[in-house]
Amino acid sequence: MSQLKRKRPDSNSVADSLTEHERVVYDAIRSKQEMGISQRDLKREINLLDKLASKSLKSLQDKNLVRLVPNFQSKGMKHYIAAEFNPSTEITGGAWYTDGSLDSDFIGVLKATCLKFVPNLKVATLEGFVEAVKKSRVSQVELSKKQIEELVESLVCDNELMKVKSTGIGEFASIPVGKVCYKRIDKGNRVSGTMASIPCGVCPQISICTPDGIVSPKTCVYYNTWLDF
Known part of the structure; x- marks a missing residue:
């Protein structure tokens, strides 16, 4: 079964709307598909200054390209996923969890x-x-x-x-x-x-x-x- 639920953004229109730093952040998140990535792991992977990474994340959220999802295993940590994907049950906890809580x-x-x-x-x-x-x-x-x-x-x-x-x-x-x-x-x-x-x-x-x-x-x-x- 496909993990995609939302319509995939047109790659050209997405590229045109992103800055260089936003593109790095977006590509890193999108590559994780339905698993997404925590903010901590994202910053390690992209090797950007915290200020630039945080600014890019905020911009991507405003553009509805990425979103925060609850991770029941790490409730105190922000977890991001590309907007076109549904988060895996490994992240949400499945049917027994709502917004990351049992x-x-x-x-x-x-x-x-x-x-x-x-x-x-x-x-x-x-x-x-x-x-x-x-x-x-x-x-x-x-x-x-x-x-x-x-x-x-x-x-x-x-x-x-x-x-x-x-x-x-x-x-x-x-x-x-x-x-x-x-x-x-x-x-x-x-x-x-x-x-x-x-x-x-x-x-x-x-x-x-x-x-x-x-x-x-x-x-x-x-x-x-x-x-x-």
Whole structure:
């Protein structure tokens, strides 16, 4: 996919409007394309006096040829990009960042959307979460499957969801055997750490399960499948 989004300025008209120093600064910034360049690295590269570099940058901004963009990795440092390019997610931080800062409110809304989706189906796959977020339209940008997975995994870390493996039986009947899926953790009976993924934690027969009983770990289909995982 092309990194260009804006119409590229005509090279002749740009050249005619720039001074010698502005041309040096502009060419250095434009050569970095969607990655842009920090003011510190720019001054090192062009080898101009600070006063001339700063004056040229100001003029290029006034002419709408370069612009400042937030860099979430270096918030206190100015970062420039040629106006014709969109900044890389390596600079902006991607969908989770707004103006260089982590968008906690946006992430919170997306997490809530994922959690709301689970009780309706009891068990959810990653693909189900992707479709749920898409249909909710809470995000103005299209989120990738990888980004949704990051959200879901964070909910596992938050002890809101547990990761399990489908047995193809009961509530897993519509999910292929062995496929990783997710269940909501009951807030009134939370299990943490490794125990959160053991099927015993959500088994309706747990109260009558004993080592030598009719229901036991030795005969449990769910438990044996979990051990194979």
